[in-house]
Amino acid sequence: MGTPARSAFCSPAGAPAVLDRLRRELCAAEAATGLTPDGGAALGLGISAIDGVLSGGLGCGALHEIAAAHETETAAATGFALALAARQALPSCESAARTGASAVSTRITGRYLLWIAEDFSLAENGAPYGPGLDGAGIAPERLITVTAARDRDVLWAMEEALRCRAVGVVIGEMRSRGIDQVMTRRLALAAAAGDTLGLLLRTTPHDEPSAAATRWIIGTAPSFPRAGGGDERSHGLGPPRLTARLVRNRRGHLGAWIVEWNSVEQRFELATHSEPLAGTAFDRPHRAAVA
Amino acid sequence: MRQWREAPSPLAVFGKCGNLDLLVAVDAAAERLGLTAGLALAQARAMHPALTAMPEDQAADARLLEALADWCQRYTPLLAADPPDGILLDIGGCAHLFGGEEKLRDDLLARMTGFGFTARAAIAASIGAASAAARFSEAAITPTDDERDLLGPLPLAALRLSSDTVAALARVGLKRIGDILDLPRAPLAARFGAELLRMLDRALGREYEPLTPRLPVAPYIAEKNFHEPIAREEDVLATVERLATRLKAALAVRGDGARRLELALFRTDGVVKRIAAGTSRPVRDPQAIRALFVERLAALGDEIDPGFGFDLARLSVTIAEPCPDEQIGLGGHEDQAELDRLVDRLSARLGRRRVSRLVAHDSHIPELAVAALPAQAMARAELGWEAFRRFRVQADLSPRPLRFLARPEPIEDVFALVPDGPPVRFRWRRALHEVIAVEGPERIEGAWWSEEGGPARDYFRVEDKAGLRFWLFRAGLYRDMARALPRPRWFLHGMYA
Numbered sequence: 146m147g148t149p150a151r152s153a154f155c156s157p158a159g160a161p162a163v164l165d166r167l168r169r170e171l172c173a174a175e176a177a178t179g180l181t182p183d184g185g186a187a188l189g190l191g192i193s194a195i196d197g198v199l200s201g202g203l204g205c206g207a208l209h210e211i212a213a214a215h216e217t218e219t220a221a222a223t224g225f226a227l228a229l230a231a232r233q234a235l236p237s238c239e240s241a242a243r244t245g246a247s248a249v250s251t252r253i254t255g256r257y258l259l260w261i262a263e264d265f266s267l268a269e270n271g272a273p274y275g276p277g278l279d280g281a282g283i284a285p286e287r288l289i290t291v292t293a294a295r296d297r298d299v300l301w302a303m304e305e306a307l308r309c310r311a312v313g314v315v316i317g318e319m320r321s322r323g324i325d326q327v328m329t330r331r332l333a334l335a336a337a338a339g340d341t342l343g344l345l346l347r348t349t350p351h352d353e354p355s356a357a358a359t360r361w362i363i364g365t366a367p368s369f370p371r372a373g374g375g376d377e378r379s380h381g382l383g384p385p386r387l388t389a390r391l392v393r394n395r396r397g398h399l400g401a402w403i404v405e406w407n408s409v410e411q412r413f414e415l416a417t418h419s420e421p422l423a424g425t426a427f428d429r430p431h432r433a434a435v436a
Numbered sequence: 437m438r439q440w441r442e443a444p445s446p447l448a449v450f451g452k453c454g455n456l457d458l459l460v461a462v463d464a465a466a467e468r469l470g471l472t473a474g475l476a477l478a479q480a481r482a483m484h485p486a487l488t489a490m491p492e493d494q495a496a497d498a499r500l501l502e503a504l505a506d507w508c509q510r511y512t513p514l515l516a517a518d519p520p521d522g523i524l525l526d527i528g529g530c531a532h533l534f535g536g537e538e539k540l541r542d543d544l545l546a547r548m549t550g551f552g553f554t555a556r557a558a559i560a561a562s563i564g565a566a567s568a569a570a571r572f573s574e575a576a577i578t579p580t581d582d583e584r585d586l587l588g589p590l591p592l593a594a595l596r597l598s599s600d601t602v603a604a605l606a607r608v609g610l611k612r613i614g615d616i617l618d619l620p621r622a623p624l625a626a627r628f629g630a631e632l633l634r635m636l637d638r639a640l641g642r643e644y645e646p647l648t649p650r651l652p653v654a655p656y657i658a659e660k661n662f663h664e665p666i667a668r669e670e671d672v673l674a675t676v677e678r679l680a681t682r683l684k685a686a687l688a689v690r691g692d693g694a695r696r697l698e699l700a701l702f703r704t705d706g707v708v709k710r711i712a713a714g715t716s717r718p719v720r721d722p723q724a725i726r727a728l729f730v731e732r733l734a735a736l737g738d739e740i741d742p743g744f745g746f747d748l749a750r751l752s753v754t755i756a757e758p759c760p761d762e763q764i765g766l767g768g769h770e771d772q773a774e775l776d777r778l779v780d781r782l783s784a785r786l787g788r789r790r791v792s793r794l795v796a797h798d799s800h801i802p803e804l805a806v807a808a809l810p811a812q813a814m815a816r817a818e819l820g821w822e823a824f825r826r827f828r829v830q831a832d833l834s835p836r837p838l839r840f841l842a843r844p845e846p847i848e849d850v851f852a853l854v855p856d857g858p859p860v861r862f863r864w865r866r867a868l869h870e871v872i873a874v875e876g877p878e879r880i881e882g883a884w885w886s887e888e889g890g891p892a893r894d895y896f897r898v899e900d901k902a903g904l905r906f907w908l909f910r911a912g913l914y915r916d917m918a919r920a921l922p923r924p925r926w927f928l929h930g931m932y933a
Contacts, residue, residue: 217867217904218904219839219931220837220838220839220904220905220931220932220933221903221904221933223838223839223933224838224932224933225933227838227933256771257775270839270931271837271839271840271841271842271930271931272808272839272840272841272842273794273838273839273840274806274836274837274838274839274840274930275794275796275805275806275821275824276796276802276805276806276824276828276833276836277835277836277837277838277839277840277930277932278794278838279821279824279825279828279836280828280835280836281838281933284821285794285796285806285819285821286819286821288793288794289779289791289792289793289811290791290792290793290794290808291782291786291790291791291792292786292790292792293786293790298785298786301785302782302785302786305778305781305782306778306782309774309775309777309778310771310774311771311772311774311775311778312775312778364903365902365903365904365905366903367872367899367901367902367903368873368899368903368905370873381873381874381875382873382874382875382897382898382899382905383873385903385905385932385933386903387933406933408835
């Protein structure tokens with residue numbers, strides 16, 4: 146690899162091409178270690194601010210960690226993971242949901258979603274509920290749920306599933322326990338091999354080293370009330386809002402955002418009605434820290 | 437059969453008969469001392485103070501008999517335990533595999549003796565004759581039509597009659613089977629019941645007596661004997677593959693594939709290990725079958741204790757289904773096949789019920805609207821979500837939660853501004869939640885047609901101060917308390933993102 150490169154540097158005209166080639170070789174070498182999940186397409190969240198930080202989007206054939214800020218907020222983290230899954234694995238279902246009522250007659254195609262969870266987590270945080278998933282843009286026909294008694298089995302099942310070409314997204318749900326870095330490396334490699342999106346869903350945040358490409362901490366945020374309705378308590382629920390903190394990113398900067406689920410277009414948007422400034426530093430100290 | 441080599445001697449086992457402790461079994465040494473089954477324990481102890489007497493344990497005896505019957509599967513799949521102390525084997529059509537009936541019987545007795553049992557075995561054309569010969573005579577093999585000669589000199593108890601009938605016959609001087617063989621049948625039946633003649637006919641082979649096998653007989657079976665027992669996992673897996681290759685030919689002839697397989701490993705010391713594995717589509721491929729057992733063995737780990745090794749392995753297809761011939765080609769099918777393989781692997785390792793698909797049911801009650809069924813069974817089934825989507829659009833259902841508690845959790849300290857109105861605050865898992873936004877109620881009637889239907893529920897979507905969104909319901913109405921119905925209770929049933 147060394148000799149031809151050196152000879153090519155002699156002619157300035159060939160330099161950009163050589164640099165390009167070297168970059169590609171480096172990428173390939175790093176991809177083999179599972180450290181840079183550059184293999185596979187980028188999965189954009191559809192929010193330019195976030196996609197910019199992620200330099201295009203999340204790596205598809207890679208492992209990502211999504212943790213709930215607190216165990217009670219697991220449903221929010223689940224919602225975020227499912228939104229990613231819906232964007233990745235189930236394109237036809239997504240477009241169907243966009244057209245509303247015509248979703249009824251849509252043919253469901255695409256790769257499968259595997260949801261692998263520890264028994265304890267399901268007992269504590271509730272099991273995936275088909276009608277709710279259907280409303281969130283995930284076709285229950287394409288979902289296979291796996292339960293395991295031990296976290297070891299969850300990780301094993303995740304690795305098996307990530308290598309399978311028929312599977313598009315694997316969600317592995319675990320309650321708090323440190324995961325060995327070797328294990329996350331294995332999962333990252335498996336995700337790259339199968340070109341599968343691996344999402345490690347954790348019920349509490351962790352900061353141990355990991356081979357995951359990104360790490361998110363997802364919390365809930367009060368929704369902006371729907372217009373109309375006189376009495377304060379009688380107004381309905383606005384579109385759900387989540388706080389998304391990107392606390393680890395192998396490809397760029399970190400950030401924190403408040404995103405809002407747009408149920409009509411089945412995607413996230415940046416929350417346009419920001420919180421009062423005085424409230425921010427008080428009940429969301431992380432925002433102050435990041436900003 | 438109850439006598440063990442290592443036990444102290446003389447040994448007797450006693451059991452309760454009414455208020456009396458009677459000996460139920462004695463070993464050879466005790467027999468030489470003149471003790472017999474049926475003697476009172478006190479009398480036996482008085483005769484021989486050195487006698488070791490143990491209480492009987494019928495449950496353990498039954499378990500031992502079942503285990504032995506399991507082991508006898510190596511000779512024939514058609515067998516049944518004959519409590520309290522016998523095992524019936526239907527060896528029709530398989531004796532030649534062991535070099536003939538004589539050799540089979542010798543082999544069985546030699547192995548039983550090797551395990552430390554005192555065993556007797558007899559071969560005859562009917563269950564009654566074989567049972568009588570094994571227990572009451574020295575005859576090893578009774579050819580067909582020789583039953584009369586065999587049974588004639590044996591006591592009537594050999595006919596498997598109740599002790600009352602035997603005693604009644606003894607009172608009129610009928611002691612041996614020969615005594616009743618040529619008596620007129622009508623008076624015998626009138627006096628002693630039809631059972632006597634039926635048992636006699638069955639023993640003589642005049643009436644067919646079916647054998648109900650302990651385990652259903654598998655449609656496809658392949659087995660391999662080892663002169664040198666195998667113990668290593670690789671050897672077991674290689675054997676599985678070899679047996680699967682043999683099964684493949686048999687399955688292909690009838691156009692079948694295996695949906696459920698069982699591997700029986702016969703350990704040299706008589707223990708039988710059974711490992712079952714299922715598939716989500718009919719398979720014939722030996723490699724795929726081997727892969728299933730790789731996962732099963734990994735899941736079982738140390739439970740598969742090879743001890744001194746296995747000397748017989750049998751692979752049987754317990755459920756077979758028609759299987760279209762292998763097709764090569766189109767991308768979609770390849771993907772489906774790969775998914776099936778993944779599901780099979782996961783099911784083999786984690787258990788069949790742990791890998792599931794969600795199936796929509798036609799019910800308006802939230803916990804009954806969806807069920808998780810084994811993915812292996814549902815691989816080609818209609819899951820019913822199309823119908824659910826139509827229903828959702830028609831009924832304009834309010835959004836359902838993403839996560840759902842199988843058992844609704846009661847919430848406490850619920851405070852509502854009006855009795856049947858939405859909650860303002862509530863306590864769940866010891867944390868207080870202040871509700872800032874509510875949607876609802878959505879009334880869901882209980883199953884009023886059923887006794888256990890429960891009251892109607894009013895569901896609310898609520899959001900608390902921190903932005904947590906829940907699905908709550910109140911079972912019952914406060915205004916119904918006037919009708920002496922129980923007080924309404926609040927529950928939390930699910931969480932939204």
